[in-house]
Amino acid sequence: MKLRLKSxxxxxxxxxxxxxxxxxxxxxxxxxxxxxKNVQATFxxxxxxxxxxxxxxxxxxxxxxxxxxxxxxxxxAGGTKNFFGLDQSTDIRIGFEYGISDxxxxxxxxAKGAGVITQLYEGNLKxxxxxxxxxxxxxxxxxxxxxxxxxxxxxxxxPTAANAFSEFQDRLTYVVQAVIARKFNSNFSxxxxxxxxxxxxxxxxxxxxxxxxxxxxxxxxxxxxxxxxDYTIPFRDKNKEAYLESTxxxxxxxxxxxxxxxxxxxxxxxxxxxxxxxIQESQFITxxxxxxxxxQYRWGFSIARRFSFDKKKAK
Amino acid sequence: xxxxxxxxxxxxxxxxIKAQIWVSKSVTSSxxxxxxxEDIDAQSKTGASALNTKTNDIIFxxxxxxxxxxxxxxxxxxxxxxxxxxxxxxxxxxxxxxEQIDFxxxxxxPVTVKGNLQIxxxxxxxxxxxxxxxxxDEAKATSTFNVKLxxxxxxxxxxxxxxxxxxxxxxxxxxxxxxx
Numbered sequence: 001m002k003l004r005l006k007s008x009x010x011x012x013x014x015x016x017x018x019x020x021x022x023x024x025x026x027x028x029x030x031x032x033x034x035x036x037k038n039v040q041a042t043f044x045x046x047x048x049x050x051x052x053x054x055x056x057x058x059x060x061x062x063x064x065x066x067x068x069x070x071x072x073x074x075x076x077a078g079g080t081k082n083f084f085g086l087d088q089s090t091d092i093r094i095g096f097e098y099g100i101s102d103x104x105x106x107x108x109x110x111a112k113g114a115g116v117i118t119q120l121y122e123g124n125l126k127x128x129x130x131x132x133x134x135x136x137x138x139x140x141x142x143x144x145x146x147x148x149x150x151x152x153x154x155x156x157x158x159p160t161a162a163n164a165f166s167e168f169q170d171r172l173t174y175v176v177q178a179v180i181a182r183k184f185n186s187n188f189s190x191x192x193x194x195x196x197x198x199x200x201x202x203x204x205x206x207x208x209x210x211x212x213x214x215x216x217x218x219x220x221x222x223x224x225x226x227x228x229x230d231y232t233i234p235f236r237d238k239n240k241e242a243y244l245e246s247t248x249x250x251x252x253x254x255x256x257x258x259x260x261x262x263x264x265x266x267x268x269x270x271x272x273x274x275x276x277x278x279i280q281e282s283q284f285i286t287x288x289x290x291x292x293x294x295x296q297y298r299w300g301f302s303i304a305r306r307f308s309f310d311k312k313k314a315k
Numbered sequence: 316x317x318x319x320x321x322x323x324x325x326x327x328x329x330x331x332i333k334a335q336i337w338v339s340k341s342v343t344s345s346x347x348x349x350x351x352x353e354d355i356d357a358q359s360k361t362g363a364s365a366l367n368t369k370t371n372d373i374i375f376x377x378x379x380x381x382x383x384x385x386x387x388x389x390x391x392x393x394x395x396x397x398x399x400x401x402x403x404x405x406x407x408x409x410x411x412x413x414e415q416i417d418f419x420x421x422x423x424x425p426v427t428v429k430g431n432l433q434i435x436x437x438x439x440x441x442x443x444x445x446x447x448x449x450x451x452d453e454a455k456a457t458s459t460f461n462v463k464l465x466x467x468x469x470x471x472x473x474x475x476x477x478x479x480x481x482x483x484x485x486x487x488x489x490x491x492x493x494x495x
Contacts, residue, residue, distance in 0.1 A: 026374050029365040029494055031340045035378055041395045058387035102387065186401050223396060224472060265392055265475040308386040 037134035042183040049257030054143035054181035063097040065304040074295025090277035103128040114278035119152035145177040149282040160204035170201035173282040187220040229258040337491040348480040375408040434467040
């Protein structure tokens with residue numbers, strides 16, 4: 001009898017884990033597929049304030065984007081007489097981007113253009129070379145951006161002017177950029193971007209080729225609102241820089257933009273401040289001669305709206 | 316000797332428990348949101364489920380990022396703004412089949428499933444009806460039920476209120492096979 005009791009006790013001890021195990025083992029029996037996940041939405045829009053992000057738009061989607069920069073808020077040109085810049089617009093850009101594939105998009109735009117090089121027509125390509133993966137095997141995303149901009153402005157008769165175009169080629173500017181971005185967590189993303197700008201024609205004494213380095217970031221404040229900022233350092237030859245300052249009195253500055261990004265599902269709004277007068281990379285990298293410290297910063301905004309043309313059913 | 320005998324029985328019972336587990340590797344789940352402005356539907360084909368024919372326990376698990384949308388931007392918004400898939404990567408259900416079903420007998424059975432559904436990190440109890448079709452060594456389960464977004468702490472901003480329905484219809488289909 002004693003033995004039997006002991007046996008029952010033993011049996012129940014042996015069985016207990018198996019019974020308690022039922023829900024657990026059921027969970028163990030689940031065969032979840034191994035998912036190779038790419039990090040999505042490193043940034044919400046294709047651009048931060050002045051610079052590009054690594055984001056492209058998806059296949060068969062159209063992104064319609066309007067950028068606007070007002071006049072100087074403060075400084076000698078700003079203040080009440082131009083209503084803190086709102087009476088002026090230094091640049092306006094209307095652009096379309098279309099997703100040929102989830103990786104490649106093509107864009108066309110028209111911009112007013114800042115300074116003397118105006119009436120800009122731009123064509124661009126953006127290619128997502130590398131995507132950051134959730135498992136961090138690929139820690140960064142890399143996107144290439146290239147653009148060609150044509151100025152249709154009337155050629156100046158002053159041969160030293162930046163718009164003294166004598167041939168068609170003189171009107172062209174090329175930009176090549178590589179955006180290296182990382183989403184650190186759902187609230188914080190950063191990017192570093194080297195740029196190369198080639199202007200076929202410049203103001204007398206300036207360089208045709210220029211390299212630049214940008215950094216930018218996005219910090220989410222709420223689910224739908226984020227703080228965005230970017231900073232671009234152009235590398236101009238010191239002698240040329242001194243020459244341009246002494247002959248034309250033009251001093252060039254790094255660009256700094258900061259603002260808020262609002263996302264409403266389909267629409268993205270930016271409200272920002274920047275010292276750059278121009279919107280496109282073909283101009284703001286090489287030609288920003290306005291400084292934050294002199295009050296030469298301005299309001300800017302952008303509105304981007306995405307349209308989907310994908311009619312295929314998700315089956 | 317007796318000890319060995321009981322140990323053997325216990326081990327046998329263990330294997331017995333294993334055989335009463337049925338699994339499904341490719342649970343199809345889709346949801347549908349309908350408003351006068353926009354119809355949204357998405358589908359996942361890679362959910363997983365397991366059920367225990369003895370204890371009637373049933374569980375489901377789906378990766379939120381596995382839902383495919385017609386519009387990719389919507390898919391991004393779904394994961395980014397609504398499901399917050401990086402914080403809550405899966406949706407799951409743990410419950411019991413109320414009726415006692417004999418899985419060895421082929422046939423069509425109406426079933427009631429009761430349990431807890433976790434979406435967006437918020438768990439709520441559901442009781443839903445479905446059907447179970449048993450054919451030899453396969454069982455097909457289907458169910459349709461409604462999920463109220465507010466029940467799971469998913470907020471729809473007023474600006475897209477007209478595009479996204481407050482209650483989403485969910486359809487699940489799973490084909491089970493006994494786990495060997």
